[in-house]
Amino acid sequence: MAAPVITVSNKSLLHDQWQLLQPWFSYFDADGNPAVRYQLWDSGATATSGYFWTPTNAHWPANTTIDVAASDISNVWLRSGSAGGSETLWIRGFDGTDWSGWATFTFTTIPNSLPVATVEDQSLHVNQWARVSTLLSYSDANGDAATKYQFWDSGTAATSAHFWTPTNSHWAPNTTIEVSAADLANVWIQGGSTTGSETLWVRAFDGFNWGAWDTFTVASTNAKPVVAVADHSLHVNQWTRVGSWMNVSDANSDTITKYQFWDGGTAATSAYFWTPTNSHWAANTTIEVSASDIGNVWIQGGAATGTETLWVRAFDGTEWGDWDTFALTTTINTAPVATINDQSLHVNQWVKPGSWLSATDPEGDTITQYQFWDGNAAANSAYYWSSSNAHWASGIAIDVSAADLGNFWLHAGAAEGSDTMYVRAYDGTAWGNWDSFALTSTNTAPVATISNQTLNAAQWAQLVNWTAASDADGDAITKYQFWDGNAGANSAYFWTPTNSHWAAGIAIDVAAADLTSLWVQGGTAGGSDTMYLRAFDGTEWGAWHSFVVTTAV
Incomplete structure (x- = not known):
């Protein structure tokens, strides 16, 4: 009879990890006898070395023969050491008659790598809040998750940036702030109340060791808001909301809280500002308006032609931007022109007439609405459709706002024939002339x-x-x-x-x-x-x- 043979290769695990022993070795018996029990031996005697675990002993000491029934071998575990290092382990099997020779293998514990927590240098707007978790980058060579973090603030000025947590709304400088990884999303930095720069620190703990401190700079900044209004023209006595002309930006994405306006036109017939609190603001007066009310600020074109200079600036909650000047010219209005070429549709075909429409205004005024007219009253002739009327009768002027033009349809006639239709445009001041176009409804027999x-x-x-x-x-x-x-x-x-x-x-x-x-x-x-x-x-x-x-x- 032949003794059984145990085969096992050298193995390694990251520190403090568990591994079932059985998948690591193989048992062979030339006579086909199954193993009835195994013996194990651990030579690693240091306190930080790996060890065997069985249901009867949670930590087998080194240099001890561990006898395990074959039926229990699936319950034998190895735990890697708490520190890096290598040790020799043994295993042999018994087939009921003979023991195999001892099979040795080297069991290596891969040591812990210190975690790395870093934050790039940051620039925050004055008083701006930033969640630290969105700034922080964490890595661990062993793949260990961070369990906690520590922060440190060296900025001692009363106006400097500071850390915030649910347990302390303003952490004092030069204090170690310890936070569990689960609470990292609740750690904030607030930019200083004035511009300036300071150094902060962060490090991470992976459940075993603290990483090195990483320093980063937080600069508290503010960029003034910018309002730009291009030069514009209005027709005599024409109204417009000034907010529709304003291009507002803030490099820090601050919310604009208010605006100021100034009118340099002192002539009695010049343009002027209007607000709900003053229907005719005098020239050379600072007009202050909250941002929420900007939609209620209007300009009326002058009562006579001419040009004047107006000003505007914005406030971002911290400081006023520079004044921006723009010229407002009052002109005589010229009506817009809307045209549609003659068209041909299949009988009962639907189309958006806006896709045919060409509209121009000599002064570049925005077309605000259109009117359509159907000149054929026959029952089977073409007709207009809108969401408010599924079949517009002929001989009626149909108002359609420019914004709703895409929802306005034309239905070809139910029989072959030709209809005369009309269209005209409105530029906010005057209607243009009617333009007629022929709509021919056609069909090709099958x-x-x-x-x-x-x-x-x-x-x-x-x-x-x-x-x-x-x-x-x-x-x-x-x-x-x-x-x-x-x-x-x-x-x-x-x-x-x-x-x-x-x-x-x-x-x-x-x-x-x-x-x-x-x-x-x-x-x-x-x-x-x-x-x-x-x-x-x-x-x-x-x-x-x-x-x-x-x-x-």
């Missing part, structure tokens, strides 16, 4: 064909297998008509579920969906029959197409 066919006497055939149909407009064929041109008693004939023998000389209506139910039977005697076919596209019938069915005997 084409249905069947090639000549041959059947045996009394043979049946489905017409759907012979029929070909097309429509140049892409309309769906809705029905067909068939006609038998031979009244002979022995001639071919049509069959449908409603009539088992259609007489000749009758138009037979068949819905397109029922075409599979239409059959033709060959004649009972030899000969040829001329039959006819045409198709309907929902608007009109196509031309009759003839085909010959020959009965072969």
Whole structure:
């Protein structure tokens, strides 16, 4: 009989990790005898070395024979050391008769790598809050998760940046601030109340060791807001909201809290500012408006033509931006021009007339609304559709705001013909002239064909297998008509579920969906029959197409 053989290779684990022993070794017995028990031995005697674990002993000491029944080998674990290092372990197996030789393997504990927590240098706006977790980068060569962090603030000035946690709303400088990793999202930094720079520290703990301190600089800054208004023109006495002209930015993304305006035009006929608290602000007066009220600040163009200089600036909660000047010129208005070229649509086709529309204004005024007019009152003529009226009657001016032009539709006539339609535009001051355009509703009749066919006497055939149909407009064929041109008693004939023998000389209506139910039977005697076919596209019938069915005997 042959003794069993145990084979095991050298192994390694990260520090403080668990591993089942069984997957690491193999057992072989030339006689096929199963293992009945195993013995284990650990030579690592240091306090930080790895060790065996069994259900009967949570930490087997080194240099001890550990006897384990084969049925319990799946419950034997190895734990790596708490520090890096290597040790020799042994294992042998017993097959009921003989012990194998001891198999040795080196068990290496990969030591802990210190965690690394870093924060790049940061720039915060004055009094700006930043969540530290969004700034912090953490890594660990062993893949250990951070369990806690420490922070340190060296900025001792009363106006400097500071840390905030739920337990302390303003941590004093030169204090170690310890936070669990689970609470990292609740750690904030607030920028200083004035501009300046200071050094902060951070380090991480991975459950085993603290990493090195990392320093980073926090600079508290502020950039003044910028308001820019391009030079503009208004028509005489025209109103506009000044906020629609303003381009406002802040490099720190601060919320603008208020604005100031100034009017340099002192003439009695010059333009002026209007607010709910003053319907005509005098020139050379500082007008202060909260940002929430900017939509209520208006400018009215002068009562006479001319140019004047206006000013605007913004406040970001910390400081005022620089004044921006812009020229306002009062001009005489010229009405806008809207045109639509003559168009052609398929019968009953829908289209957005805005896709055809061309609108211009000589002064570059924004078109605010349009009017449409339908000049044809016929019941089957084209008509306009909007969300407020599904079928606008002819002879009515239909107001459509420029913003809603994409929701305004035109439906072609239900029959072929031509309609005269109209459109004009409004620039906020005056309506332009009406422009007329012709809308032609067209349809191309469908084409249905069947090639000549041959059947045996009394043979049946489905017409759907012979029929070909097309429509140049892409309309769906809705029905067909068939006609038998031979009244002979022995001639071919049509069959449908409603009539088992259609007489000749009758138009037979068949819905397109029922075409599979239409059959033709060959004649009972030899000969040829001329039959006819045409198709309907929902608007009109196509031309009759003839085909010959020959009965072969």
